Amino acid sequence: MPELTPLHPWIAQKIGCAPEALTRAAIAAYQLDRLNETLALCRARSPFYRQKLAGLPEKRAALADLQALPFTTAEDVRERPLSLLTVSQSEIARVVTLDSSGTSGPPKRLYFTAADQELTRDFFHVGMATFTKPGDRVLILLPGERPGSVGDLLAQALPRLGGTGIPHGLVTDVAQALGILHAEKATGVVGMPVQVLALVRASAAQQFPRPQLKSVLLTTDHVPAAIVQAVEAAWDCTVYNHYGMTEMGLGGGVECAARTGYHLREADLFFEVVDPQTGEPVADGTYGELVFTTLTRRGMPLLRYRIGDISRFLSGACGCGTALRRLEAVRFRWHGRFPHIPSHFLTMADLDDAIFPLPGVLDFAAVVSETSLQLTVWAEDMGGLETAVTQALAKLPAVRELGLAVAVKVLPGRVNPPGKRKLTITSLAGTEPG
Ligand SMILES: [Zn+2]
Known part of the structure; x- marks a missing residue:
């Protein structure tokens, strides 16, 4: 039986129950409490949400009642970011400006407090523990130059599990990145699928010795099965898949050792799958558009944020034995x-x-x-x-x-x-x- 996802005891602790008491009912009760807290915060502090929530009941009696709330869209974030904030700008520790290529209007800006960033570090720590042990050295091929960027938060999270993060940034010179991989004696790599594939292909072509890797985490894009196979065959390691985006606080979910779907940050994020045309919820097992609500975010909470990614919740329990749900790997965006x-x-x-x-x-x-x-x-x-x-x-x-x-x-x-x-x-x- 594959090892239980470390997200299970972590979420149990956040919810305040013993790992063996973590059930869907316990998770739902916790999520409803956090949702009502978030709604109260939004009404009190965010001009955007005060307007959006006007006339709706103060509290939700069940998670299903969330469906009565309006969606938040990328356009809302793009057009009126400051009106979504629930703290003063002086409390914001990091602003992420997202590339707006292909769209008109201002770029998308996301705001995070120091506490919001700590939630991400905490998730990275626990998620990486799925396949990272004390003493492991992880080469981080993601942007990490700026404080609070994804690579920086990951490098800060790894020492918490006794590992070392080796910040590198995106690959611009394949031979140089391979040289660092070997010189640093990396046991793990985190990167984008095509960038890691480039290293694998060049490693073979330039006759680099096989690195002593145990695991590779691929993130930020669709992970093709062929790339997973190429990386595992060339480097004799196990490839895991992470799902996240800046709006989610960078991290969203990660595969467990069973590698049959992502387990999600269910104590911090509530996910729904809806029909992309009608906005109505769909049954587990049915494909639809992913929507999430932040449960613990304080700088810029998002209620029913439409991601545009298409996926589905997988039916049946995970082989690792957790009560956490499984989301199938995202293959495409609705548009x-x-x-x-x-x-x-x-x-x-x-x-x-x-x-x-x-x-x-x-x-x-x-x-x-x-x-x-x-x-x-x-x-x-x-x-x-x-x-x-x-x-x-x-x-x-x-x-x-x-x-x-x-x-x-x-x-x-x-x-x-x-x-x-x-x-x-x-x-x-x-x-x-x-
Ligand atoms: Zn699992």
Whole structure:
């Protein structure tokens, strides 16, 4: 039986019960109390929420009553961030400005107090304990230059479990990053899927000795099964998957040793899955849009924040034996699919699964329109790849159903620029503005 997720005793402690007493009912009772606290805080301090909650009952009697509350959207955060704050600006320890490329209007800004940042450090400590032991040394290939950034908080969290965080930042020079991986005798790596894949491919091509890694945590983007397999085969380690975003306080959930879905920070965040078109909740096991409510955040609480990611709660208990729920790995965003109507729509994850199994592929960019799909593929070894990619794409049901003309260009390897990879949609027909 896989080891119990360390999130289980941690959440039991936060809730105030013994680990063996952690049931769905105990979690729900705690979440309802924290939700009502958050609602009271929002009404008292946030002009945005005071207006949004006007006329609604002061308290929720059950978690299901949350459905009567309006959603908070990315546009709300973008347009009126300061009116969401429930503390004075002098109490804010960190402001994160998110890239607004592809959208009009001001960038998104998220505000955190020192206490909010401590909640993230605490989660990183416990989440990393899933696969990190005292004495382990973890190379952090995430932005960490600024105090309070994801890499910085992770580096601060690791000593709490007796480990060492080695801050590096995003990979811009693959050979240099590999050199540091070896020189620092890293036993673990945290990074973005395509960046870690670039290290794996270069490690083999440049005949670096195999690093002595035990685990790799992939985060910030869809994690293709082919990348997990490539990393595990090359480095003889176990790959875990983390889900989070800045709005969640960077961390959201992490796989346990069973690796069948994320366990979530259920003491700090309440997740719902709703129909992306109607906003109505869907049953466990059904796909829908993820929505979360912060339960313990003090700087900028978010009520029913629409993430745009599509996933589902998995039915049945986890193999690790916890009462915590399991969220299936997120594959795509509602506005990141093409086109809107047919049963077989195309997502970046579909392309990932078709392209990354091909040997030598480092990364790709995709542009889709009503009639064509253009791929630029970066690769270590370009021989025969154009044909192989074209054949792999032709097998995708969406490409066949939509009759897309496929064009493939293969270029020599590069280090991908940071940021989430997404399908670029150039046609407006059949899509929604997003
Ligand atoms: Zn589990």
